[in-house]
Amino acid sequence: MTSTIGGPGQVLDEAYVARWVEEQVAAEHLDGKRVCVIVPDATRSCPLPMLMTALHTALHGRAAAVTVLIALGTHAPMTEAQLRKHLGGPYPGFTVRNHDQDSLVSVGVIPADRVKRLSDGRMSQEVDVVLNRAVTEHDVCLVVGPVFPHEVVGFSGGNKYFVPGVAGEEIIDFSHWLGALITSASIIGTRGITPVRALIDQAAALIPSRRLALCLVVQSGTGALHAASFGPPEESWAACADVSAETHVQYLDAPVAKVISIVPAKYDDMWTGAKGFYKVEPVVADGGQVIVYAPHITTIAAMHPEIEEIGYHCRDYFLKQWDRFAHHHWGVLAHSTHLRGAGTYDATHGERLRVTVTLATGIPEEVVRRANLDHLDPAAVDLADPGALVVPNAGEVLFRLR
Incomplete structure (x- = not known):
């Protein structure tokens, strides 16, 4: 079940968004669960301090453990000072970590014939889906991040926070090269399921933990929100991609x-x-x-x-x-x-x-x-x-x- 608020041309009240986030998380009955919250680094416009405060209210004292994992993808790790500015806080009971290439585990393999179909014949080798082991060590993975037009996948967000966000180098390289074969100018801002999005969704489906996403449409350069959607990553991403297509183009x-x-x-x-x-x-x-x-x-x-x-x-x-x-x-x-x-x-x-x-x-x-x-x-x-x-x-x- 996906819940969506806001839309093109709207600017949502922060207090309203915070209450809505708390309600959505509470409805998922995460008491006693280990939750991995996956968030972007500082290269994305996103009101993370407000959202993290709402998540802390909803999860602290209820979830068995909460790890906040920074989805770096191909970017540099954030320092402690950068993380404090980026996330706000502190958030007692929450552990904050950068994604790193030393904490990886395979969650399965996408066979070559499947890759060939997903990529529309552009590539045809098996892909080992190697991700940060935190996605397997928690009961629930909650992606929190914005959706923008993107040069590799069409529109960012959703399952992209798993691949490349918290993935190993091989599948990061593979997914990016697939996008390059299509070319940035051809794929950027393409609505619907592009070949790269199809590959990413297939990879995320191998994760054994339950997956949820809080996807956002952020006013570029600010922390204001046009829209937000909560639910399964595929559905919440699609709802926000539709708004982003009318907002960020x-x-x-x-x-x-x-x-x-x-x-x-x-x-x-x-x-x-x-x-x-x-x-x-x-x-x-x-x-x-x-x-x-x-x-x-x-x-x-x-x-x-x-x-x-x-x-x-x-x-x-x-x-x-x-x-x-x-x-x-x-x-x-x-x-x-x-x-x-x-x-x-x-x-x-x-x-x-x-x-x-x-x-x-x-x-x-x-x-x-x-x-x-x-x-x-x-x-x-x-x-x-x-x-x-x-x-x-x-x-x-x-x-x-x-």
């Missing part, structure tokens, strides 16, 4: 030649700040330019230095030279293609790219150019450029053509 009548994406401070390297490109690529004209403006970013990928060796290239650059690149982490290859965007490659003409990607960041120019991207001094960027589409707080709202 802006439509333009014609392509633009230049975009300036102003990346907020919550993205602290290009691995996460690249969302400033993903969300605008669909509206850039052929031969156009995206300037990713982020003076605060000083590194490409703190957790994935391999990307500096590989550089940023279109999908076909890798596919047509697969013997050169297959041994690299496929998730890194996927990130590379997502930020470089559409293009072609052949041995005669080399790589031809649809748009120019320019970093106006604190990353040294030689590092940027070595990674196959253009460089611009942030001081030279006119944030009021009348010839550009200037996107403040870039990274969550998707721009598409009508």
